Amino acid sequence: MPEIDNIKYFALLEEFGTSDKLIKLGFGELQNINLDNDFYFLPFQLLSQGFERFMKAYICLGHFHKYGKLPNFKYLKNLGHDLEKLLREIIENYYTDFNRPQFGGDRNFIRTSSDLKKLLFILSEFGKLSRYHNFDLITDNAKIGVDTKELWEEFENTILDSNDIEKLMDFNLCHEVYQKISNHIIIVFEKFISALSRQFIFECLGEKGRQLSAATVFDFGMLYDKDFGKKDYRNQTTKYKETPKKVHKRTVFDEIQRNVNPEYKSKKILKSEYNGEWPFYADQVIIECRQSHWCIVTINGFDYALNGSAKGRYKLENPHDAGMAILGKSISDFIQMALGLCTKESGKQNKVKSNINE
Structure with missing residues (x-):
């Protein structure tokens, strides 16, 4: 040979x-x-x-x-x-x-x-x-x-x-x-x-x-x-x-805010239950909308910015730039779902006010 x-x-x-x-x-x-x-x-x-x-x-x-x-x-x-x-x-x-x-x-x-x-x-x-x-x-x-x-x-x-x-x-x-x-x-x-x-x-x-x-x-x-x-x-x-990655490790205070602040709305989403193309590397995330504007996503105990407003206010990376979401897969659905949490709650409140006025 x-x-x-x-x-x-x-x-x-x-x-x-x-x-x-x-x-x-x-x-x-x-x-x-x-x-x-x-x-x-x-x-x-x-x-x-x-x-x-x-x-x-x-x-x-x-x-x-x-x-x-x-x-x-x-x-x-x-x-x-x-x-x-x-x-x-x-x-x-x-x-x-x-x-x-x-x-x-x-x-x-x-x-x-x-x-x-x-x-x-x-x-x-x-x-x-x-x-x-x-x-x-x-x-x-x-x-x-x-x-x-x-x-x-x-x-x-x-x-x-x-x-x-x-x-x-x-x-x-x-x-x-x-x-x-x-x-x-x-x-x-x-x-x-x-x-x-x-x-x-x-x-x-x-x-x-x-x-x-x-x-x-x-x-x-x-x-x-x-x-x-x-x-x-x-x-x-x-x-x-x-390039330093701007992420936030969640604290006990963050969890209290999420649970008791009426202007913070959140929801856990599982990959196994999501009907669409899952964009994250982790199998579950928590989306959160704050005061109807600022949308974040929590992955493995860290917060990332879902929308530009949250990125600017909290100085956080979006999941793609932080390497927590798959490049080429959109997170737009999760932004809409997060905003929807506040919109849905706002709709409930308006309905209650309407009933009271009547």
């Missing part, structure tokens, strides 16, 4: 580790995009590099498994920085499905997904020319790259619907639009990278492939339909780590 020289083996191992970190950081930076942060250059740079390195390392191991030797410099150089070309090379020469449903589904996705094709094209253009787009404009370069940020934003617009446009006008919900966009894109990329990663962990690329990828791509290789879009990658990023 042919062997890989130690120095080359550890070089491949390092490439897998590097690509894994770049991809996860890229996902995290996509999730950091919001109304106040439109710095797309960073996730573009991370993802274009991460995917290119991952696929080239994949091809090296595929070539070794198929021919018993690693590819030469010329072969890899000719593949260039084109991510679509790299993926075609993998599909045509180094991808196996073994006639199993999961492998067939993976293959069908990476071959036919129009979203994946568009996104890889944009990242490829960024990696080849467009990262220097502004300097090309400044210096009148005849061979100017496309504006990848503009192409990316055009793709984002295809994800949005009329309800999202309304949310952008709502201070309480506009952040959910950015989350919907990043979640959609990350699901496409998770399906892509997990499809390729499964080739390693199930030994489609041989024992060496499984060994080299065990410490890096295993996480992606074990993602399936039920898992896509569920992970918060922001905790990989420096920006998220360094």
Whole structure:
């Protein structure tokens, strides 16, 4: 059985580790995009590099498994920085499905997904020319790259619907639009990278492939339909780590207020009893409306802001920013339910007053 020289083996191992970190950081930076942060250059740079390195390392191991030797410099150089070309090379020469449903589904996705094709094209253009787009404009370069940020934003617009446009006008919900966009894109990329990663962990690329990828791509290789879009990658990023999370640990006084203050209305909601798409990681929460305006949600003994009014008054994070709710899943229903608690009580009081007057 042919062997890989130690120095080359550890070089491949390092490439897998590097690509894994770049991809996860890229996902995290996509999730950091919001109304106040439109710095797309960073996730573009991370993802274009991460995917290119991952696929080239994949091809090296595929070539070794198929021919018993690693590819030469010329072969890899000719593949260039084109991510679509790299993926075609993998599909045509180094991808196996073994006639199993999961492998067939993976293959069908990476071959036919129009979203994946568009996104890889944009990242490829960024990696080849467009990262220097502004300097090309400044210096009148005849061979100017496309504006990848503009192409990316055009793709984002295809994800949005009329309800999202309304949310952008709502201070309480506009952040959910950015989350919907990043979640959609990350699901496409998770399906892509997990499809390729499964080739390693199930030994489609041989024992060496499984060994080299065990410490890096295993996480992606074990993602399936039920898992896509569920992970918060922001905790990989420096920006998220360094931003203090404004939450409040509940006190005895808070509980007294909740129980005796007539202007505080609350309700426990269980995931098992909720008729809809549950947005929280915890299986139960308590929603509360204070004085008909300020809506909070209590999760595991801590308070978070449901609406913008509560965020401003109590200086609390919303559940998404605090990492307590799944990015891409709306909490608008819980805001309405919380406000409804006060509205319902107010309606009862008005009815009582009306009866007295009569």
